[in-house]
Amino acid sequence: MLEIPKPTLGRLPLYYRSLLAASEAGLEIISSAELGESAGVDSAQVRKDLTYFGQFGRPGVGYNVSNLLMALEQILGLRNPNEAVLVGAGKLGMAICNYPGFARYGLKIVALFDVDPNKIGQQVDGLEVFPLERLESIVKKLGIQIGIITTPAEAAQRIAKMLISAGVRAIWNFAPVNLKVPPEIILRNEDLAVGLATLSHYLSAEHRTKA
Amino acid sequence: MLEIPKPTLGRLPLYYRSLLAASEAGLEIISSAELGESAGVDSAQVRKDLTYFGQFGRPGVGYNVSNLLMALEQILGLRNPNEAVLVGAGKLGMAICNYPGFARYGLKIVALFDVDPNKIGQQVDGLEVFPLERLESIVKKLGIQIGIITTPAEAAQRIAKMLISAGVRAIWNFAPVNLKVPPEIILRNEDLAVGLATLSHYLSAEHRTKA
DNA sequence: TAGATTGTTAATCGATTAACAATC
DNA sequence: TAGATTGTTAATCGATTAACAATC
Numbered sequence: 012m013l014e015i016p017k018p019t020l021g022r023l024p025l026y027y028r029s030l031l032a033a034s035e036a037g038l039e040i041i042s043s044a045e046l047g048e049s050a051g052v053d054s055a056q057v058r059k060d061l062t063y064f065g066q067f068g069r070p071g072v073g074y075n076v077s078n079l080l081m082a083l084e085q086i087l088g089l090r091n092p093n094e095a096v097l098v099g100a101g102k103l104g105m106a107i108c109n110y111p112g113f114a115r116y117g118l119k120i121v122a123l124f125d126v127d128p129n130k131i132g133q134q135v136d137g138l139e140v141f142p143l144e145r146l147e148s149i150v151k152k153l154g155i156q157i158g159i160i161t162t163p164a165e166a167a168q169r170i171a172k173m174l175i176s177a178g179v180r181a182i183w184n185f186a187p188v189n190l191k192v193p194p195e196i197i198l199r200n201e202d203l204a205v206g207l208a209t210l211s212h213y214l215s216a217e218h219r220t221k222a
Numbered sequence: 223m224l225e226i227p228k229p230t231l232g233r234l235p236l237y238y239r240s241l242l243a244a245s246e247a248g249l250e251i252i253s254s255a256e257l258g259e260s261a262g263v264d265s266a267q268v269r270k271d272l273t274y275f276g277q278f279g280r281p282g283v284g285y286n287v288s289n290l291l292m293a294l295e296q297i298l299g300l301r302n303p304n305e306a307v308l309v310g311a312g313k314l315g316m317a318i319c320n321y322p323g324f325a326r327y328g329l330k331i332v333a334l335f336d337v338d339p340n341k342i343g344q345q346v347d348g349l350e351v352f353p354l355e356r357l358e359s360i361v362k363k364l365g366i367q368i369g370i371i372t373t374p375a376e377a378a379q380r381i382a383k384m385l386i387s388a389g390v391r392a393i394w395n396f397a398p399v400n401l402k403v404p405p406e407i408i409l410r411n412e413d414l415a416v417g418l419a420t421l422s423h424y425l426s427a428e429h430r431t432k433a
Numbered sequence: 434t435a436g437a438t439t440g441t442t443a444a445t446c447g448a449t450t451a452a453c454a455a456t457c
Numbered sequence: 458t459a460g461a462t463t464g465t466t467a468a469t470c471g472a473t474t475a476a477c478a479a480t481c
Contacts, residue, residue: 204238
């Protein structure tokens with residue numbers, strides 16, 4: 012199987028959004044130049060990215076908007092959303108549960124966990140907050156593959172271990188900490204400090220470049 | 223001035239965290255190998271990254287933890303945090319205000335804005351929520367350089383325009399939308415769909431690679 | 434001195450951009 | 458047919474990794 016570059020994967024949601032907009036605007040055909048313009052990506056890049064997954068366009072014509080939209084839905088796994096549990100039902104955790112159109116991006120959060128007795132048993136967004144002790148059994152029973160960590164940094168490594176021993180294959184970490192996980196575990200860090208460092212650098216230096 | 227690679231900028235906060243941990247553990251000296259191990263980065267990469275900013279180590283010895291920590295504080299701008307306004311005082315906006323140790327990463331949010339009359343006038347985290355109409359004057363008066371957008375996607379482009387005409391130089395966008403901004407504006411998108419696309423791809427494919 | 438580790442150059446790897454034949 | 462646009466190969470660019478002389 013052909014190895015997909017990581018930057019390519021990251022651009023797919025941008026294409027998807029642009030296509031949604033084009034579709035709502037009633038466009039039936041879109042060129043790589045138009046799609047790139049809308050997504051903020053070079054047109055050659057657009058074509059290259061798409062060909063990793065197949066041939067979707069017609070030379071001299073362009074791409075059929077709804078066909079490409081469906082193809083991207085398939086590729087991004089929006090048809091059968093991944094199920095996840097979220098640990099840490101604080102403000103960040105709640106914000107993630109509520110993330111605009113989150114379900115639309117292929118993720119379904121099925122259970123929340125926290126240590127705080129005040130939170131346990133409460134409903135957040137239609138989901139009950141369970142005590143951490145039940146994490147392992149629930150993850151195992153439901154066969155959950157993704158664990159989302161939105162705890163304070165100090166707790167995150169311990170939670171990661173619990174999630175892994177409960178059987179998740181991927182961890183989406185929002186705690187500002189460098190987690191250690193075995194190599195077979197897929198780890199993605201969503202780290203605001205990274206974004207901030209970039210912004211702050213371009214602000215201080217005499218730069219014209221995009222962050 | 224030497225151009226700093228973007229990935230290098232993104233790794234600085236990881237080094238910073240590792241050094242904080244080392245410092246708290248009482249370590250006085252750390253090698254690039256140890257620092258890399260802790261930050262999840264190759265040791266050659268660590269040395270290369272640091273030399274963009276100066277020479278901080280001693281051959282045969284390593285790096286002085288507290289010296290390097292201070293240097294990184296300087297580089298990351300943690301000494302004089304950037305001031306920002308945040309538009310969109312919903313759950314995501316509040317979560318960002320409360321982001322653990324956020325101030326420690328060099329950002330100070332000084333005002334919140336929203337359109338919702340129910341939110342306007344309320345206090346969030348010690349900050350008052352102002353009506354959108356006051357955005358321009360407040361940003362101008364305080365000379366704010368960073369605007370954080372945590373509105374729904376539909377509103378984001380309009381807010382971006384307002385922020386730019388009010389004089390911000392950088393936009394940190396959390397709305398899932400491809401914003402159009404003039405080239406001199408520094409734009410950073412914090413896009414959960416990007417992370418999710420990556421995770422979801424590695425989950426579905428037979429992959430061992432890290433996201 | 435012998436062992437360790439930096440800073441830096443060179444080699445490798447991977448991603449982006451340019452160019453264009455094939456196709457509609 | 459003439460004009461447009463894809464898919465793909467080749468050229469360029471940029472970042473990572475390897476290697477090692479200089480230094481402690």
